[in-house]
Amino acid sequence: MRTTRRVAAALLVVAMVGLVLAASSSAAQERPRRREAACRTSVRGSHATADCFNPNPRTDRVQLHVECAHWWDPDMDTHPVEVGPAQYVQLAERCWKEIRKAWVSHR
Structure with missing residues (x-):
């Protein structure tokens, strides 16, 4: 039962890191363009x-x-x-x- 909790905790950490990386890459794409000639x-x-x-x-x-x-x-x-x-x-x-x-x- 302990290993199941450890595996679940590890999967949760990996999922959270994936969500943070996905959010940061989409925020980088939404930056406004420079409005200069x-x-x-x-x-x-x-x-x-x-x-x-x-x-x-x-x-x-x-x-x-x-x-x-x-x-x-x-x-x-x-x-x-x-x-x-x-x-x-x-x-x-x-x-x-x-x-x-x-x-x-x-x-």
Whole structure:
């Protein structure tokens, strides 16, 4: 009779672990998607370009930021631009010399 209780307890633990794992995987699938435009940034010499497309039903505001490589070259930012649903925008900015880093922020 003791072994029956031990087997039942072990089966109960295994079933509970299975339920917890199933609940966590379904919760991971139900996470909301990010509502940002998809942007691709490219750098060629002293010019940076960002191509953004918004596949979402809500408007996104994008802004290109450029960090210049030299201390005397000022970092540059474009004005924020609204990208409506199913719209495409291209943002461009430049440094006098080389670019260290370029990225897009979303609001």
